Amino acid sequence: MQSFRNLAAPLLFSSALATPAFAAGDASTSAPETEAPTPALESGRTVFTPADFARFAPRNALDLLRVVPGFSIREAEQARGLGQASGNVLVNGQRLSSKSDDIYTQLSRIPASTVERIELVDAATLKVPGLSGQVANIIARTDSFSGQFRWEPQVRPHYAHPRLYDGEISVSGRQDWVEYTISLVNDANRGAAGGPTTIRDAGGRIVERRHDELTSDEDNPKLAGRFVIDGPGSSVINLNASIQKIWSHYDERSQRTRLPAEAPWGGPDRLRLIKVRNDTWNWEMGGDIDFALGPGRLKLIGLNRESHEPYLQTVVTSYADQSPADGDLYAQVGDTSERIARAEYSWKMFGGDWQIAGEGAFNRLDNVASVGTLADDGSFTREPFPGGTGGVAEDRYDASLSVSRPVSKTVTLQFVGGAEWSTLRQTGADGLQRRFFRPKGSLSLAWKPDPTFDLSVRVRRRVGQLSFYDFLARRFLDNGNANAGNAELVPQQDWTLEVEANKNLGRWGSTKLRFIGRQVEDYVTVVPVGPDGESVGNVPRARVRILESNTTLQLEPLGWKGARVDVHLLLQHTRLTDPVTLRTITYSNITDRLAEIELRDDLPGTNWAIGGSFNYSHQSLGYRVGEFGRDWEGPVFAGLYVENKNVFGLTVRASADNLLNARRRWDRVVYAGRRDQSPILFTETRNQLIGPLFTLLIKGSF
Numbered sequence: 001m002q003s004f005r006n007l008a009a010p011l012l013f014s015s016a017l018a019t020p021a022f023a024a025g026d027a028s029t030s031a032p033e034t035e036a037p038t039p040a041l042e043s044g045r046t047v048f049t050p051a052d053f054a055r056f057a058p059r060n061a062l063d064l065l066r067v068v069p070g071f072s073i074r075e076a077e078q079a080r081g082l083g084q085a086s087g088n089v090l091v092n093g094q095r096l097s098s099k100s101d102d103i104y105t106q107l108s109r110i111p112a113s114t115v116e117r118i119e120l121v122d123a124a125t126l127k128v129p130g131l132s133g134q135v136a137n138i139i140a141r142t143d144s145f146s147g148q149f150r151w152e153p154q155v156r157p158h159y160a161h162p163r164l165y166d167g168e169i170s171v172s173g174r175q176d177w178v179e180y181t182i183s184l185v186n187d188a189n190r191g192a193a194g195g196p197t198t199i200r201d202a203g204g205r206i207v208e209r210r211h212d213e214l215t216s217d218e219d220n221p222k223l224a225g226r227f228v229i230d231g232p233g234s235s236v237i238n239l240n241a242s243i244q245k246i247w248s249h250y251d252e253r254s255q256r257t258r259l260p261a262e263a264p265w266g267g268p269d270r271l272r273l274i275k276v277r278n279d280t281w282n283w284e285m286g287g288d289i290d291f292a293l294g295p296g297r298l299k300l301i302g303l304n305r306e307s308h309e310p311y312l313q314t315v316v317t318s319y320a321d322q323s324p325a326d327g328d329l330y331a332q333v334g335d336t337s338e339r340i341a342r343a344e345y346s347w348k349m350f351g352g353d354w355q356i357a358g359e360g361a362f363n364r365l366d367n368v369a370s371v372g373t374l375a376d377d378g379s380f381t382r383e384p385f386p387g388g389t390g391g392v393a394e395d396r397y398d399a400s401l402s403v404s405r406p407v408s409k410t411v412t413l414q415f416v417g418g419a420e421w422s423t424l425r426q427t428g429a430d431g432l433q434r435r436f437f438r439p440k441g442s443l444s445l446a447w448k449p450d451p452t453f454d455l456s457v458r459v460r461r462r463v464g465q466l467s468f469y470d471f472l473a474r475r476f477l478d479n480g481n482a483n484a485g486n487a488e489l490v491p492q493q494d495w496t497l498e499v500e501a502n503k504n505l506g507r508w509g510s511t512k513l514r515f516i517g518r519q520v521e522d523y524v525t526v527v528p529v530g531p532d533g534e535s536v537g538n539v540p541r542a543r544v545r546i547l548e549s550n551t552t553l554q555l556e557p558l559g560w561k562g563a564r565v566d567v568h569l570l571l572q573h574t575r576l577t578d579p580v581t582l583r584t585i586t587y588s589n590i591t592d593r594l595a596e597i598e599l600r601d602d603l604p605g606t607n608w609a610i611g612g613s614f615n616y617s618h619q620s621l622g623y624r625v626g627e628f629g630r631d632w633e634g635p636v637f638a639g640l641y642v643e644n645k646n647v648f649g650l651t652v653r654a655s656a657d658n659l660l661n662a663r664r665r666w667d668r669v670v671y672a673g674r675r676d677q678s679p680i681l682f683t684e685t686r687n688q689l690i691g692p693l694f695t696l697l698i699k700g701s702f
Contacts, residue, residue: 039052039120039504041451041452041504045119045120045121046119046120046121046451046504047117047118047119047120048064048068048117048118048119048120049116049117049118050064050112050113050115050116050117053067055562055602056602056609056645057607057645057646057651058112059111059112059148059150059651059699059700059701060107060108060109060110060111060112060148061091061107061108061110061111061112061115061138061140062104062107062108062110063112064112064115064118064138065089065107065118065136065138068118068120068136069509069510069552069554069564070502070509070510070511070512070550070551070552071120071134071136071510071512071550072512072550072568073087073088073089073103073104073107073136074087074088074089075087075102075103081338081340081342081359081360081361081396081398082301082303082340082342082359082361087103087131088123088131088133088134088135088136089103089107089135089136089138090126090128090131090135090136090137090138091106091110091137091138091140092137092138092139092140092141093126093127093128093137093139094128094238095128101224101242105185105187107138108150108168108170108185109170109172109181109183109224109226110138110140110172110181111142111146111147111148111172111701113146113701114140114141114142114143114146114172115138115139115140116139116140116141117139118136118137118138118139119136119137119139120134120135120136120137120502121134121135121137122134122135122412122446122448122454122456123135123414123444123446123456124404124412124413124414124444124445124446124456125404125406125412125446126404127346127353127355127404129355129357129400129402129404129414129416132442132444132456132458132460132498132500133456133458133498133500133502133514134454134456134500134502134512141179142172142173142174142179142181143174144173144174145171145172145173146171146172146173146701146702147169147170147171147172147701147702148169148170148699148700148701148702149167149168149169149170149699149700149701149702150167150168150169150697150698150699151166151167151697151698151699152166152167152695152696152697152698153166153695153696154166154190154693154694154695154696155693155694156190156192156690156691156692156693156694157691157692158192158194158689158690158691159192159193159194159213159214159215159689159691160190160191160192160215161190161192161215161217162190163188163189163190165186165188165219166186166187166188166189167185167186168183168184168185168186169183169184170182170183170184170185171183177229177230177231178227178228178229178230179227179228179229180225180226180227180228181225181226181227182223182224182225182226183222183223183224183225184221184222184223184224185220185221185222185224186219186220186221186222187220187222188218188219188220189216189217189218190215190216190217190218191214191215191216191217192213192214192215192216192690193212193213193214193663193664193688193689193690194211194212194213194214194688194689195211195212195663195664195686195687195688195689196209196210196211196212196686196687196688197209197210197211197212197254197684197685197686197687197688198210198684198685199682199683199684200682200683200685201265201682202679202680202681202682204683205260206259207258207259207260207265207682208256208257208258208259208265209256209257209259210254210255210256210257211254211255212252212253212254212255212686212688213252213253213254214250214251214252214253214688215250215251216248216249216250217247217248217249217250218246218247218248218249219246219247220244220245220246220247221244221245222242222243222244223242223243223244224240224241224242224243225240225241225242226238226239226240227239227240231289231291233291233292234291234292234297235289235290235291235292236289236290236291237287237288237289237290238287238288238289239286239287240284240285240286240287241283241284241285241286242283242284243281243282243283244281244282244283245279245280245281246278246279246280246281246282247279248276248277248278248279248280249275249276249277249278250274250275250276251273251274251275251276252272252273252274252478253271253272253273254271254272254273254274255269255271256269256270256271256272257269258270267319268319268320268321268323269319269320270317270318270319270320271317271318271320272315272316272317273314273315273316273317273318274313274314274315274477274478275312275313275314276311276312276313276478277310277311277312277313278309278310278311278312279310280307280308280309280310281307281308282305282306282307282308283305283306284303284304284305284306285303285304285305286301286302286303286304286305287301287302287303288300288301288302293345294347295347295348295349296345296346296347296348296354297345297346297347298343298344298345299343299344299345299346300341300342300343301340301341301342301343301344302340302341302342303338303339303340304337304338304339304340305337305338306335306336306337306338307334307335307336307337308333308334308335309333309334309335309336310331310332310333310334311331311332311333311334312329312330312331313329313330313331313476313477313478314327314328314329314380314477315327315328315477315478316374324376325374325378326373326374327373327374327380328371328372328373328374328477329370329371329372329373329374329380329382329477330369330370330371330372330385330474330475330476330477331369331370331371331372331382332367332368332369332370332385332388332474333367333368334365334366334367334469335364335365335366335367336363336364336365336468337362337363337364338361338362338363338364339361339362340359340360340361340362341359341360342357342358342359342360343357343358343359344356344357345357350405351405351406352403352404352405352406353403353404353405354401354402354403355400355401355402355403356399356400356401356402357398357399357400357401357402357418358397358398358399358400359396359397359398359399360395360396360397360398361394361395361396361397361398362393362394362395362396363393363394363396363468364391364392364393365391365392365393365468365469366391367388367389367390367391367469367472368389369384369385369387369388369389369472369473369474370382370383370384370385371383371385371475385473385475387472387473387484387485388472388473388474388475388485389472390426390427390431390471390472390485391425391426391427392424392425392426392427392468392471392472393424393425393426394422394423394424394425394468395422395423396420396421396422396423397420397421397422398418398419398420398421399418399419399420400416400417400418400419400441401416401417401418402414402415402416402417403415410447410448410449411445411446411447412445412446412448413443413444413445413446414442414443414444414445414446415441415442415443415444416441416442416443416460417441418439418440418441419437419438419439419440420436420437420438420440420463421435421436421437422435422436422438423435423436424436426471426487431487432487436490438463438493439461440460440461440462440463441460441461442458442459442460442461443458443459443460444456444457444458445457445458451504452503452504452505452506453501453502453503453504454501454502455499455500455501455502456498456499456500456501457497457498457499458496458497458498459495459496459497459498460495460496460498461493461494461495461496462493462494462496463491463493464491464492464493464494464524465491466489466490466491466524470483470486470489470524470536471485471486471487471489472485473485473535481534481624481626481627482533482534483526483534483535483536484529484530484533484534484535485535486529486535486536486537488537488538489524489536489537489538490522490538491522491524492520492521492522492523492524492538493520493521493522494518494519494520494521495518495519496516496517496518496519497515497516497517497518498514498515498516499514499515500512500513500514500515501513501514505553507554507556507557508553508554508557509551509552509553509554509564510551510552511549511550511551511552512549512550512551513547513548513549514546514547514548514549515545515546515547515548516544516545516546516548517544517545517546518543518544518545518546519541519543520541520542520543520544520576521540521541522538522539522540523538523539523540523541523542523576524536524537524538525537525538525539525576525579525587525588525623526579526588526623526624526625527539527579527625528579528580528625528674532625532626532673532674533625534624534625534626537579539576539577539579540577541576541577542574542575542576542587543574543575543576544572544573544574544587545572545573545574546570546571546572546573547570547571547572548568548569548570548571549567549568549569550566550567550568551566551567552564552565552566552567553565553566553567560601561604562601562602562603562604562609563599563600563601563602564599564600565597565598565599566596566597566598566600567595567596567597568594568595568596568597569594569595569596570591570593570594570595571592571593572590572591572592572593573586573592574586574587574590574592574620578623580623580625580674580675580676581675581676582676585621585623586620586621587620588620588621588622588623589619589620589621589622589631590619590620591617591618591619591620592618592619592620593616593617593618594615594616594617594618595614595615595616595617596613596614596615596616597613597614597615598611598612598613598614599611599612599613607644607645607646608642608643608644608645609642609643609644609645610640610641610642610643611640611641611643612638612639612640612641613637613638613639613641613657614636614637614638615634615636615637615638616634616635616636617632617634617635618632618634618635619631619632619634625674625675626670626671626672626673626674626675626678627668627669627670627671627675628668628669628675629666629667629668629669629684630665630666630667630668631665631666631668632664632665632666633662633663633664633665633690634662634663635662636660636662637657637658637660637662638657638658638659638660639655639656639657639658639659639693640655640656640659641653641654641655641656642654642655649700649701650698650699650700651697651698651699651700652696652697652698653695653696653697654694654695654696654697655694655695655696655697656692656693656694656695657692657693657694657695658690658691658692658693659692661689661690661691662690663687663688663689663690664686664688664689664690665686665687665688666684666685666686667683667684667685667686668683668684669683670682670683670684
């Protein structure tokens with residue numbers, strides 16, 4: 001304990017170099033208390049107030065929720081249409097009717113000064129069908145104008161361009177009967193790596209050495225607004241709108257040296273350049289109105305979003321012996337749209353909360369693809385690519401009935417029963433029309449025998465979402481792969497069992513354990529097509545088992561005032577029958593083992609905090625018809641940070657990450673054809689330097 005605190009001196013000195021104030025900043029503001037939060041237990045729910053987290057100097061609701069003991073934000077599922085609520089976060093007891101913003105972005109727009117309390121409650125006791133396990137309900141109200149901002153530049157000493165424009169600014173306020181939030185956010189990313197790649201033939205002999213350097217630059221500025229209107233009577237109107245431009249550029253430079261002189265690996269040294277450009281824009285408008293009608297309340301929801309998605313990939317190879325360069329191009333322009341109308345009527349009856357809901361969702365994709373080759377003048381000749389050109393549309397109608405009610409003083413039940421009717425239409429190569437009927441729903445039980453413990457169990461039937469691009473053919477020039485189109489693709493379905501236990505440990509913190517078991521039908525993966533082709537398709541059955549825990553330990557009972565440890569563990573076991581070899585394999589390219597540990601120490605009597613994090617992850621193998629391999633980074637990332645919560649009224653954090661030199665790796669085995677029928681063509685081993693990351697975070701309010 002003392003040895004860790006001894007790190008404070010050099011870290012504080014480093015931070016002083018990066019910020020103009022070393023001490024408390026605003027002398028009129030005292031340092032925040034460092035007592036561990038002591039939540040209230042009220043009517044079956046655990047209640048935190050912003051005062052419980054004063055030691056963290058939170059600026060917004062996201063800052064608050066991230067330090068709730070034992071709680072981990074779970075993203076809403078990518079549902080078909082809007083569907084019922086998912087994830088584990090509500091705002092004022094309601095879900096938000098936006099699909100383009102993740103919950104992190106939405107929470108970051110809510111100033112901490114407007115949050116009255118955070119309630120942790122079991123989902124089955126709420127009036128919001130579809131949720132499960134422990135849910136955080138953020139109660140917030142804006143009465144006056146306020147603003148906040150965040151700027152988070154980052155530099156990396158190896159290969160990467162500096163990230164200078166990552167940040168956000170938002171304002172919130174109330175004007176008479178309208179509450180508003182307007183924000184401008186840029187979630188920027190600068191990725192890079194470089195180092196050797198070794199190619200070996202089937203006998204293990206090195207036939208090519210490469211030095212690769214890659215950069216990945218992305219900016220995603222988004223302007224968004226949300227308005228809550230107190231309508232006539234008891235009605236409430238929510239409106240939201242956003243527009244976003246995305247610049248995504250990837251460049252890879254590969255210097256390649258061929259070692260043997262004989263065929264097929266002989267030949268001159270070469271330089272291979274890959275460029276990928278994916279500059280898109282999208283917009284969304286949505287809203288809902290909720291008002292009393294008869295014995296209950298009716299909520300009408302509407303959403304419309306569209307996206308324009310041009311994509312371009314080129315590969316050009318030049319040769320040391322002055323042979324003519326060669327190259328290939330793949331391009332597509334996709335236009336997508338989604339329109340949703342949903343109605344929910346809720347009322348009380350027979351001691352429970354009832355809801356009947358209906359939804360119509362209409363999704364479209366129109367895509368035009370082309371291919372090309374490098375001409376003598378350095379330009380690309382283009383020609384249509386019929387397999388990647390076409391349209392996909394789905395019209396879907398959904399209906400459900402749900403009820404939530406207590407069955408005893410300690411047990412609550414929630415039942416949801418429903419079904420969907422959909423029509424899938426495809427134009428272009430091998431286009432066809434299909435109609436489906438799929439039942440779905442869930443049954444949840446929540447047991448809370450005492451105020452410090454709760455257990456929830458849910459069984460549900462789900463229907464998954466599809467990417468319409470998977471219906472069409474596509475080429476991947478960088479790896480020499482291609483997908484054929486598949487007009488027979490269907491969304492996967494599954495039966496899922498979820499069990500979650502939460503235990504409040506009092507002064508020691510809190511812990512959560514979650515188990516998920518899933519039996520999947522029509523699992524979506526890459527499958528063989530024809531004698532030597534491949535495409536995204538369905539496998540009849542698959543299985544998933546997940547064990548996850550989140551624990552917060554307050555170290556104050558041990559005498560370490562102001563310190564806490566957060567631990568997140570994940571184990572994921574998957575299996576399916578390989579559509580190529582018919583052997584049992586795992587899901588492709590998923591994180592099947594994960595351990596995240598963070599230690600934070602808010603130094604008593606000061607505005608300073610220091611901390612460190614450790615992250616271990618393991619990636620499963622990825623499979624295609626003619627290859628398999630593991631593409632991963634790590635396996636261990638570690639970092640340190642120092643933070644001052646009052647530098648002229650701002651929160652300033654300096655952090656250094658990847659201090660244990662995690663690498664970017666890709667190990668793959670490529671066959672001459674199908675993996676079950678062909679010999680190995682070559683193996684590829686990449687071992688690339690990422691290097692340390694240095695980040696400065698400055699955030700404040702106005």
